[in-house]
Amino acid sequence: DAGVTQSPTHLIKTRGQQVTLRCSPKSGHDTVSWYQQALGQGPQFIFQYYEEEERQRGNFPDGFSGHQFPNYSSELNVNALLLGDSALYLCASSLLGAGETQYFGPGTRLLVL
């Protein structure tokens, strides 16, 4: 049973560029959440998707957007990258429901130069 997978594993971009990160959830899961983990910090919640709609959003600017596809996979898009967007981006999948365990992927490490 494949767990949560993310692509790419590493990415280097320059300021002002746009980036798309991808996530495939654990088999059987219908909910995908995205987190940003800056160096030396805990993960910060970006948003969560269920049934192709954004259900909840953290304190991130509108330049962070996402999408969920009918097969439950998801994308995170960041427009006009800033140096401060350099971080590990983690995708987590779960079943819908409060208290359901979120299973995390290995992350995409984004470096903005």
Added chain:
Amino acid sequence: AQSVTQLDSQVPVFEEAPVELRCNYSSSVSVYLFWYVQYPNQGLQLLLKYLSGSTLVKGINGFEAEFNKSQTSFHLRKPSVHISDTAEYFCAVSVVGGYKYIFGTGTRLKVLA
């Protein structure tokens, strides 16, 4: 709003010694509590969670945690650590009925030979 405080950024401990990693939270509503471990260059793996019921929760790899509502704490313990336990440990909360996780800043456990 909820918050999580992990009081120790780093905890060195000798192999086969006991360890306690501290976690305190703040919330005006009921919460679920989680401990995750992150090994270098990997995503987060769930160690244990508290949803309701018994306040002593047992997890994987010999870890356990105790929920103390009056102290608003959820400390993680292991009676005898191994070199392989060296990793970053994150405490997280989720509001009952909510979906996002709020993470602490993490505690780096270093097990010494």
